[in-house]
Amino acid sequence: MKIAIVSDTFYPQVNGVCNTFAKMTEYMDKKGTDYRFYVPLWENQTSIDPDRVLRFDSFKPWFYPECRMAIPNRRNYIKLKNDLDRFQPEILHIATEFSLGYMALKYAMENGAPTIMSYHTDIPSYLKYYNFQLIENAVWAYFRWFHSYAGINLVPSQATMDQLQAQEFTNLSFWKRGIDLELFSPKHKKEEVRSQIAASGEILLLYVGRISVEKELDVLMKAVKILGDRGLHFKLAVVGDGPYRQELESRRDPNVVFLGYRSGKELQSIYASSDVFVFPSGSETYGNVILEAMASGLPVVAPYSGGIKENLVAGFNGVAFEAGNETDMAEKIEFMIIDKGLRTKLGVNAEKSVEKKTWDSVFEELFLLYSSFLKENREFRKLSA
The missing domain is CATH 3.40.50.2000 (Glycogen Phosphorylase B;)
Structure with a gap:
C-alpha cells in the first residue's frame, strides 16, 4: 500500500499530532509500508529528513507562532504535484485544512486521487479566545466544504464525531490514539x-x-x-x-x-x-x-x-x-x-x-480502514469504467 500524508504539523514541532505521526512512521517502517510525508520546512531546521519526507517553503502564521504553514504559491503546488505524480499514492491522507492541505485537495480533485482526511484541532472553537468569534460560522462552512471531498473523515473521539455531525460533516469514522507503555510508566x-x-x-x-x-x-x-x-x-x-x-x-x-x-x-x-x-x-x-x-x-x-x-x-x-x-x-x-x-x-x-490502548492496535485498525476504503474505491472505479 502506498500512502501520501499531507500535514502542516510535523517534527520538529512538539504536540499531540506530531507525536501521532511519529508513532505512525514507526509503525509503517516496521510493516514495510511505502509512504511519503508532505510537510512545511522549518526555519533553522538542523535535523536531516529521511527520503520519505518532502518539505515546502513556509511562513510563521501570526495566530500560531510555534507553527509553520506552507506558502500557498505555484512553486509549492508544482513541487507537490510533481512528487505525487512520481510517487502515485494509492491513498492521499490530508491532515490539514490549511495551505498545504488545500493544495493537496486541488491535486486530488484534478487527478481523482482516493482521499481520506483527518480532523485534529478544534479551530472554530478556539476563535473566541482570540476575539474572532464573528467568523466562526464562516470557518465551519469552509471546513465543511473542504471535508466534503473526503471518502472518509477520521476523528479521534466520540465528542469530535458528535460535534462534526452537528455541523453536517459526512463519512465520519474513528481514528483513536494510543500510548507507548514503555515510555510512560x-x-x-x-x-x-x-x-x-x-x-x-x-x-x-x-x-x-x-x-x-x-x-x-x-x-x-x-x-x-x-x-x-x-x-x-x-x-x-x-x-x-x-x-x-x-x-x-x-x-x-x-x-x-x-x-x-x-x-x-x-x-x-x-x-x-x-x-x-x-x-x-x-x-x-x-x-x-x-x-x-x-x-x-x-x-x-x-x-x-x-x-x-x-x-x-x-x-x-x-x-x-x-x-x-x-x-x-x-x-x-x-x-x-x-x-x-x-x-x-x-x-x-x-x-x-490505558493498558490496552497501544499504538499498534490503533494503527492496525487504521490500516484495516485504509484497506477497506481502497477496495471499495477500486470496485467503484471498475463499475464506473
Missing part, C-alpha cells in the same frame, strides 16, 4: 526529579501542554491561587511553552514552576514523579497528554468535556470539574491533595485503564 519515577521541583515534600501537580489562552490556563492559575490562599502544601509544574507563558509567569505565583519544553526520558520522569495531573482545557479533540499521565500512574483532574471524555472516568481514574469553573477545579484538586488514599486508588486505576 510509573517505573520512571525518580525522587531527585521530584525534589528539584517540590523540595519541601509538597504534593506535586503537573500540567503538560501548550501554554496558550485556548488551553484555559487562566482557570488553572485561578484554581491554584485559591488553593494557595487556603494554605495547602503543593507545587504545580507547568511543562510546555507558548505565547501565553510570559503572561502567566509575570503573575509570580510561588506555587507554580515553569519548566518549558521537556521530552524523552526527562518528560517520562517528570510524569512518573508527580502526584496528580491537572488539565483545564475543555476543547480537546482527544487529549493525548491524558493518556500519558494515566500510563504514568497519575490520577487526572480535568473537565468532562470534548475528547477528554474518551478516557476520563470520574471516580475511577480521576475526578471531573465543570469546564471553565476555577472554584470547582480548586475543590477537586483539593480532594486529591488531602487524600493520599484517593490519589493512590485513582492512580492505580488510571494505569490499568
Whole structure:
C-alpha cells in the first residue's frame, strides 16, 4: 500500500499530532509500508529528513507562532504535484485544512486521487479566545466544504464525531490514539526529579501542554491561587511553552514552576514523579497528554468535556470539574491533595485503564480502514469504467 500524508504539523514541532505521526512512521517502517510525508520546512531546521519526507517553503502564521504553514504559491503546488505524480499514492491522507492541505485537495480533485482526511484541532472553537468569534460560522462552512471531498473523515473521539455531525460533516469514522507503555510508566519515577521541583515534600501537580489562552490556563492559575490562599502544601509544574507563558509567569505565583519544553526520558520522569495531573482545557479533540499521565500512574483532574471524555472516568481514574469553573477545579484538586488514599486508588486505576490502548492496535485498525476504503474505491472505479 502506498500512502501520501499531507500535514502542516510535523517534527520538529512538539504536540499531540506530531507525536501521532511519529508513532505512525514507526509503525509503517516496521510493516514495510511505502509512504511519503508532505510537510512545511522549518526555519533553522538542523535535523536531516529521511527520503520519505518532502518539505515546502513556509511562513510563521501570526495566530500560531510555534507553527509553520506552507506558502500557498505555484512553486509549492508544482513541487507537490510533481512528487505525487512520481510517487502515485494509492491513498492521499490530508491532515490539514490549511495551505498545504488545500493544495493537496486541488491535486486530488484534478487527478481523482482516493482521499481520506483527518480532523485534529478544534479551530472554530478556539476563535473566541482570540476575539474572532464573528467568523466562526464562516470557518465551519469552509471546513465543511473542504471535508466534503473526503471518502472518509477520521476523528479521534466520540465528542469530535458528535460535534462534526452537528455541523453536517459526512463519512465520519474513528481514528483513536494510543500510548507507548514503555515510555510512560510509573517505573520512571525518580525522587531527585521530584525534589528539584517540590523540595519541601509538597504534593506535586503537573500540567503538560501548550501554554496558550485556548488551553484555559487562566482557570488553572485561578484554581491554584485559591488553593494557595487556603494554605495547602503543593507545587504545580507547568511543562510546555507558548505565547501565553510570559503572561502567566509575570503573575509570580510561588506555587507554580515553569519548566518549558521537556521530552524523552526527562518528560517520562517528570510524569512518573508527580502526584496528580491537572488539565483545564475543555476543547480537546482527544487529549493525548491524558493518556500519558494515566500510563504514568497519575490520577487526572480535568473537565468532562470534548475528547477528554474518551478516557476520563470520574471516580475511577480521576475526578471531573465543570469546564471553565476555577472554584470547582480548586475543590477537586483539593480532594486529591488531602487524600493520599484517593490519589493512590485513582492512580492505580488510571494505569490499568490505558493498558490496552497501544499504538499498534490503533494503527492496525487504521490500516484495516485504509484497506477497506481502497477496495471499495477500486470496485467503484471498475463499475464506473
